[in-house]
Amino acid sequence: MTGLSLLGLGAMGLPMSEVLLAHGQPLTVWNRTAAKAESLRASGAVVARTPADAAARITLTVLPDLADVQAVVDGPTGLRAGWLAAGIRSPLLVVMGTVSPVAVREYAGELAADGIRLVDAPLSGGVIGAQEARLSIMAGGSVNDVKELQPVFAILGDIVRHMGPVGTGELAKACNQMIVASTVSAASEAMILAREAGLDRAALLDILRGGLAGSEVLRQKGQNWVDESFEPGGTAAYQLKDLAFALASAAEAGVDLPLTTTVRDMFAALVDSGQGGLDHTGVFRELERRSTFLFPVGELS
Template identity: 55%
Template sequence: MTETAVTDIQNELKSIALLGTGPMGAPIARNILAAGVPLTLWNRTAEKARAIGGGRVAGTPAEAAAGVVLTVLPDLPQVASLLPGEDGLLAGWKAAGIEEPVLVIHGTVSPVAVARFAEDCKNLHGVTVVDAPLSGGTIGAEEGRLSTMAGGPRDTVRRLLPLFGLYSSTVVWFGEAGAGSTVKACNQIVVSATVTALAEAMAVATATGLDPEKVQSILAGGLANSEVLRQKGQRWIDQDFEGGGSAKNQLKDLNFIAEIAKDAGLELPLSASVRGAFELMVDAGDGDLDHTGIYRTILGEPGHASRL
């Protein structure tokens, strides 16, 4: 990024902070810093923020309060918990004299809840909320080619576009707060169904004695190919389901999808079936595994990694 472009981002957005340096937040932070944009970091476990190797690490959310605060956290309650108290963002914004801060929610949250949260933040505190969930996984975050689905005031999103462009290859505004999260729900219908379909295919391959790597080469060469297969295929070959996008977060997304479908008067039979499978996986104690671990549930051996 040119020095002029960095200056333009700074002039437009004044100051930027990122809260939540987990599997998605860390590579996003690194991409922002690599572009030469100053960034304040905060994470509940401070060591993870310091491990980024750049930026200013804040001790509390209040110390991280900036004109634009990016949150990369699992769900809306975690974001809401950052606001109150003497160590919270509201106190930090007041102390810093920031009158119209922007709070960006990059996690996957309920569209209904985030729309209500955005309204309360604006009316009660003068904080503009942009719900901007991401798609592309940790690899997409590392490569700076995430898809960002934005909901919130259009002019605010326009101001954020150069910043989002540091870690996204696609950014689309869809409407007011909640719209971005609704689009993410559409995305997650496809992702969860594709993960489950591939896990079923790998389970069939395993149960019938086929070489899963060879099976995947055929899938990758035809209509069954997908970004999910490209990013996740090796997990089934290696039988490695640690880390990654957790099954419990996938189930959370599926619950949001069920909420949206109910409000819209829709029956989503495929999503309901996939949701049931992930409920079984989480109930069996495999909720912290990558969602590709639904393979274990399909084989009927959840909770027994050593047996696979």
């Protein structure tokens, strides 16, 4: 067992593990589908059979939601049992998935009663950012806990900010996701208009990337709209989940978010249509459906 482990080898967790190992960081990994972890063994990772076997002083979780984190913490083969068996006192659990700011704050209080420290440190930068070790990391937790994590964060990201107490990292990520979801929605509308008006979408993408409309979203995802191919990176279903967190935080703060509400409704319609597994840029399909309901394809211009 090493002093650092990572649980969850999905689209983000796998490249993050590869980056840590490439920097010579001893690492234990665990994934629900065990075969996915085997590719890391050759790079020097210790592959754990259970979350308990992956319990380390610092344990990173890169899991979709807080329920998934709780599932690997509790139970006879969970992290809590592993920390106890290994005699690790005051372990540090780092929640790097996008979860509810309100719920993670409450969960941190529950864990603190058992001496378990929690830092929420969600990520932005997408799969490419994870592969290139240039993630933005938004950390919420005590000053000392976040300071202890700085060497690990410095390997994974090029922008690391301590946002405040537990929950503030996730609140910052909610703000990030509001902008991402609005951007992919606006880009989808623009590309539908361009297609129907007969513009060369590849040429338009070049112009957009080089002008004021340029963004990391267009850099990483722009070709999706040109090809109308929406293979998942971050899925529409996850985007909908994140927008729900943003709106719940807004309700708690007494803030009205009309644009985010509208965008949330578009993603909800896409998910309800059975297309939640598309990349979040696949909101194009929902906007296309709404456009063609009013104007048959080819008649928008």
